[in-house]
Amino acid sequence: MKIQPQHVVSLTYDLYVKKEDGEEGLVESATQEQPLTxxxxxxxxxxxxxxxxxxLSTGDTYDFHISAQDGYGEYDQEAVANLPKEMFEGQGADLPQVGEVLPLQDNNGNRFQGQVVSITEDSVIVDLNHPMAGQELHFKGEIINVRPATPEELSHGHAHGPDGHHDH
Structure with a gap:
């Protein structure tokens, strides 16, 4: 079956990005057993x-690149926040470690993540860029299944798994 809007697609993928040495490295995969749906x-x-x-249709394979601009955006030097240490200390929690990814929320209630890049005397410095910002994305994979979405899926606006049901 051919892919079209209001259809549920299940596929495998391998996502590659260029590493610092210029070679491509695998960063994410979805398998036949656990496809992306x-x-x-x-x-x-x-x-x-x-x-x-x-x-594409069921059974087709694919291999394409997406530029950083069309993927997760260019890396934004401004998207780095200094969070006061008091934000963490008041909750009796330990300070986050460098490299840790923190769940954050802005004043409008939008949720996003930031990665701790360094800790100074009075603040925690967090990079709010998507981890793959500035990266060209290289996807390879296969379309496993395409089916019309159920009325419930259409009303919810998302797929309920490869066969149309939530796994419990």
């Missing part, structure tokens, strides 16, 4: 990712 056209995926898949 999503409602096509619902805005859950990178638009360019869906665009590259839009001509």
């Amino acid at each position: 999503f409602l096509f056209g619902a805005g859950q995926m990178i638009p360019k990712f869906e665009e590259n898949l839009s001509t």
Whole structure:
């Protein structure tokens, strides 16, 4: 079956990005046993990712690149925040470690993540860029299944697994 909006797509993928030495390294995978399943056209995926898949059908393989600009955006030097240490100390929690990813929320209630890049005398410095910002993404994989979405999935705006049911 051909991929189209309001259909649920299950696929495998290997995601590669260039490492500092210029070689590509595998950073993420979805397997036959645990495929990525999503409602096509619902805005859950990178638009360019869906665009590259839009001509494919069940059983097709794919191999494409997405520029940083069309992926997770360019790396933004300004997207680094200094969080006062008091934010952490008041909750009786230990200070986060460098490299730790923190769940954060802005004043509007939007949730996002930041990675701790350093700790100074009075603040925790957090990089708010997506971990793959500034990276060209290279996807390779296979379309395992394409099926029409159920009315429930359409009303919820997301897929309920490869067969249309939530796993319990």
